[in-house]
Amino acid sequence: MKRGRRVTSSLVLITFFYLSYMIFLSSPKSTESKHEIINKTHQSVVYGSPSLKAPMVIAICQSVTGREASSTSSTVTLNERVRSWSRQAEQLTTMLKTLLYFTKSPLWRIIVMTDTLDTFNKVLNLTASLPRRRLLLQHRPIWLPRNEPVIKRHWRPCAWAKQFMAEALPDQDSAVYVDTDVVFLGPAEELWWLLHSMGPRQALALAPEPQYLLDTPKRPFAGRVGLNTGVMVANLTRLRQLPGGGLGSAILDFGVITPPPRHDQDALNHYLLHKPHLLLEVTSRWNFSPTCCFREAPPCADCLSAGILVLHGSEATFFRSIDRKFLLVYATMAAMKLEDSPRLLLAGLAWRLAMLDTWSHDYICSNYTNFNQGLTLALHEAAIEQI
Template sequence: MDDGNGDVNFNNFCQFCIVCKIKKADNLIRQENTTHPNIPWDQQRHQITTMLKTLLYFSKAPTWRILVLTDTPETFQEVLHMSEAFPSSQRSRLSLEHQPIYITPEHALDRRPCDWAKLFLSELLPQEEAVIFLDTDIVFLGPGEQLYFLLSSLDETQALALSPDPQYLVESNPRRDYAGDVGINTGVMAANLTRLRKLPGGSSGTAITQLGPIYPEPRDTQDVLNFYLKRNPQLLLTVSSRWNFLPSSACLAEAPKCPDCSAMGILVLHGADGSFHRTIDLKVFSRAFTHLSLSVPPHQLLSHIKEELSVIDRSSNVGEVGICGNYSDISQDLLHNLEQLVYGNEKVECPLLADLLLPGEGVSRSSCETLGNLLA
């Protein structure tokens, strides 16, 4: 419970997503940080299914408590129906709870009214102390329980942990205010609601509203939150891209390097801006996880993805640098956690390091393969 200083018991934290079918937009719903904000409901259903499948696949947690914020009870029932297609042993690990969204009158006519809900979390979720918000167009590539680290990393003044979005650096028409060194992305957001309730009005949304008009006019709540956090940097913890890897931004030349992505593997892959469909490499990962069966053994999934990647003609469409020129082997970073799931701490002989190792000494399989890819 809250100790009066904004510290909370993170054993009680949950994850949540926002799912809406906006009537005024012909059955289209919101999507974060994109020039095409309205996407078909069928596509959103596939995204939610993939997000939940990959969460279960990589996690060892016995249960996951997930709040689904929706515009109508019927939308929540559709989400429940999606999860019923999972094997019963996996479905029983999901505790899906419904939470209706309250949309303030001033935002009801916005082109993405549900988007504003995540700025009023401390009011919408009065019973919660801390939450992790997830966009529905993300794919887990490792254990979702690692997200706990984001909440536990907040210091005594910080309330939000977010990954960088260097797209703000290259936008110039118009130039927008951004938080941190390069801007932040809200696709994965760790929030200490206890601290947000201490803001004027009891939430970030109300505190932002009290600032008055924002110029230039924001495209979405991500722009709004960047504007606010630039003026309140003490509330923000910027974490590395491994927690929310958005290729359209993370692969820019201006993007900060992410040693964590190589050392620990990318945990969450974010498909905003059509990232999953831009390059051949990412299409391989997108197809593999979209069509993932929860009964497929990890070694079989790994073998399938590697086989698909091995036959890609990299001279077609993507050029020699592959999907991300900032990284020597981004595919290895994307596969890191899956390889850990398959091989664990298994040590193998690595001829490439024979002169550096003692007789009989081995290294991890993934380390040897990474070195081989670098020298190829």
């Protein structure tokens, strides 16, 4: 009898799983916006290998500095270092895996800016399990100005490295920087379309950071609600025309910020508030963090019509109980294998997301209508292509 009940329960679960998947797969989805974007994009940008001309850039450091180094206990500092590197390593591996899973590009050129050559060698070891024929990893040391106390006082120097890309990469015309705490939910090469969307004076494409609306004390911010620097699409040639020869140098040259910056993002917002001509502000589709679910956040129609392209687990959201769906998506992508079927991956993720909707709604994005659609649209399209 027990065996019979187990079999019956399994059949019910499988049937429910299958029906949930088929309902999701057959449900109407508006993809007009995404198709319009792709039709406007040169095929070489979306379907070629755009990173060969304009590299993807990431920054990784092992050194413990800034706020982490303020502890007087060497044991705590060592533990912080171990935890920080372990988290970075897992996030980097997951980010690269999602990059390769969704991409249509045969090869990705990625410049890895690190504090030491040893850090870069660790990155090479981490990626040994990935198909290296599809990854061209190149090393550059992070570039920071000497004797600049504001960088040491506010956040970690490695976080500032993205602001100094123009100085660190003098041979590159443009680049797309991404934090390692992101996962791609669609073809990452669509980010390169933003380089072709900039006006003649624009040098940066950035997505919103609604947290600035709620900050106390209020901090200066650029754009409609503030800007997040987890994804930075940058024309480096134009940035080198700024005072000091780059964005970071221009920010420091610009002067005092009140209140003092917590990190490089505050400093950049302060600078772009006074230099709006440099900015192409894009929607949160291109860099979706938990704060994009705030009721005060600007609506993002293309998050639903074209799908969320980059999910950003800022403030360790992929590891903390901030939003259940961020945790679920990250856990799914971390466990995913590159050979996994999009249909099966979609079925499992869609079912788990739907189950979360039946539980308590005590997380940030519970009020975001059709959030599941934004999270899974690219998987839905990949599943259809597989049929």
